[in-house]
Amino acid sequence: MKNKIKLGLLIALIASGSMFSANAQDANDILKKMDAVMYSPKDMTGKNKIILIDKTGKEEVREATIQQKGNNKRMFRFTSPSSQAGIAVLSLPDDVMYLYLPAFGKERRIATSAKNQNFAGTDFSYDDMESKPFAEKYTPKFVKVEGDVFVLELTPIGKSEYSKVIVGVNKTNYYPVSTEIYDKGNNKIKQAKYTFKKVGNYWNAEEIEMTDLKKNHKTKMQMSEIKYDSGLSDDDFTVRKLKQ
């Protein structure tokens, strides 16, 4: 009887302890689950609307179709404005990227040795656009639970222009809700807000809003007409396809 009470207490303690300290969940675990949510579809196609908002509030809209296979093959094809229609960017594994400019009728490989460069006028750097799992890029540390969000502090593995990234992860569904990016001077330089929505079996980032705090410039990436697992093949991600 006495022992049972002790055991009960112990269980209660452990249970309550795990409630307070999500460390039991382990920061690594949370991050891996987040990666899983973000990168679980085999492939994806959809429409992408990029809205650039400058500090005066002026908006500029670009539209593109997007195809993605796994987390390392992606084709971006701009459809508007007309001056950029047809421009396509193909990303392949190992930082190989190709650009196609229809006005020249030529493709060129783009080297991005400096991945902190912004992608095509947006506030996303090539680094931010990369679909590489977070767990491979960062070492997480658990910070706190805030409402229904786990807050993790991520420290880059290897060289990066960031000193840390604070990410908020939805507690029940493990999709990211926000990121705050700090430079080496420990100034918050960028922040992103994510809106996720369930499409079929997967969680989809319906909108990502990235703000460059230094430039006071914002980019919204909105996804629509999403289709998952439609059976894209590697042939859909070739230079030949790029030029079509």
Place this chain on the structure above:
Amino acid sequence: MEKIAKSIIKFRWLIVTTVLLLTIFFGYQMKNISINSDIFSSLPDSDPAASLYKQIGEEFGGNNMGLIVLETNNVFDKEVLEHIRQITDTLKYIQGVSTVTSLTNIIDIKSTEEGIEVGKLVDEYNLPQTQEELDSLKKYIFSKDLYKGSIVSEDGTSTVIVFTLFQDVDNKSVANEIRTKILTLNLPETTHFGGMPMMLDDISNLILSDIIWLIPIVFIIIALVLFLSFRSLKGVLLPLMNTAIAIIWTLGILVMAGYELTIISNIIPVVLLAVGSAYTIHVLNSISLNKLVDRKQALISALTYIIIPVILASVTTAIGFLSFVFGSYLTMIKDFGIFTAIGTVIALILSIFFVPALISAFSMYSKTIKTDQQEKESVLSRVILKPLVNLLFKHPKYIFITWVVFIALSIGGTFLIKISVNIADYFKKDNETRISEDILQQKFGGSAPIFVLFEGDMQSPEVLETMIKTEKFMKEDQFISFTQSVADLVEQMNDAMGEGKKIPDERAKIEQLWFLLDGQDIMPQIVSDNLDRGIIQSRYGSSKSADINKYLERMNGFIQQNSTEECKITLTGMTSVYMKINDSLVNSLFSSLTIAVIMVILIVGVILKSISKGVYAAVPIIATIFLLFGCMGVFGIPLDIATVLVGSIVLGIGVDYSIHVITGFNFFMKVNNNDVASAIEKTILSSGKAVIINVLSVAAGFLVLIFSQLVPLQNFGILIAICMIGSGTGALTLLPVILILVNRKRKIIAK
């Protein structure tokens, strides 16, 4: 006048208390005093060159540009590169810094076998390490005009890190933070700081230390001269106290009116010390010369006599200062004019009201009354004034001719005057900032930003072609070592697409090349958001007016030929603004001098009821001004924002001597039945002393500026001192000689 004098004595306690309270009040205001060393904030907004320069600064962020030079044996060394990266990062994270461009983060468009790369010259996270990598970087950099001589010196021993500040930041504190943070990195290479924000920070510091060091020295020197002249404590204390109060009031009003101290207005205290003490000296002199035994009555009578000449003297001085308000282009010179004029009037009011009130309130009358005999036997009279009078009457023509020769020589010297508006010239040669500027000029094409603005469709092939053509034309100037514009980038991108280094002939191609340029850090610095304006950025490597003039002329010719409706070209930059200031200095010199001369002649003429006497009074001072410009030409003292002030200031102060001489002459003519000879003798013997003391104290006061750390202020001090001696001598020699010579032809009669 007597009425005023009596009321002053009657209300002495009221006056003393009021002055005391006001002084405490204004002194309290002075705690909010601040320094603004930015000459560019002094450019009037109405001026097109200045407003375009400011506007470009706001739109493209390029005009508030600072530079750090890193000097070593060889820049292409892995440690040096690491240090460049450290400096770049440090700057990037300082609040207020808008952009940083250095070897480790500059944009680079490479076209390789593999394809195209728009990125950085080196990967800052993976800097070249091996000798091979370093050598290939060196080879690459020296193969590109964009880098050679603009970011790495041609000899490969130094590199420059260029940064710009946001327009609305506190320049001084950011510059200070930059200097401190970079110095605490403790790098083994030599670092030099240059560019406008750094220079302005330095100037502010120098202004502050000048104020702290120089003003007490001026006080001591003037006190010494006063003591030697009056040999009484009262003679030292009263003038000094009076001017100190005038300075406190003036600065208090300046702060309350929302003004800041500038590189020029920091000499207001020195000017007021030198000028303001004169009025008290004349009042004291008049009191001590009065021989009535009833000292209270003597005070009233002395005041009655002196009020008019002192008012005249100060009003003419104030006019000299006020002439800047109408004649000048830089607002800081206008402000200087307004506040020195206010200070002069305050000093006048104090010397008429406060000094006598104080004397009578505290019964500070002289114990002894000097007799005529004692006066005549003073050293000054015996050694200088007496022989002077003899000389004047013996050789009036020779004296006159001597002056004419001097003036003729001076007019010749005038043609040698140089103008200097380059801020680097304001520092002494051994000043760290000056050294930095010299290095920047020798190795990196200077620190003076220049811009060519293009208004038109920035994606049209024609506009971009015109930009390229303009850049080629600019680079023919030996002082322009590099240029940068969006057209360059488009050309390089086109090359990378395999179509050759030229602007594509189709707009569609340009639009698509833009896709890769969009979002690059450099873009907002060279092209406007809505693509209707773009600039060529460059720096100009000479600060010589002749070079700048030639450059501006060439450019203006080019612009006239190439600017069209579709592509409007405008030139601006530091050089254009410098030339504008340059021209404005000459203009303001002439207009302020003309205004001052006319006003002085009129005022003296009206009060003495004779325009011809007004003209006589103006002759010595006009002669002095010729002398001034002659000296500037012969001794190579340039016309700059401080020396441009000398003419009108000298006119205002120097004419006082002539006024004292001519009013004295008028007075003694009346007393002595129009006997010119005896009137002149008496005038020189009585006014001569005050004039000489005043010349000495003013000259000594201004000469202290020799110890200033800013070159224009040094020159300013020397020139004023020379002019004081010139105008004093003129009043005591040229003016009497003119009176003697005129009288020989046509009897002068006092009215």
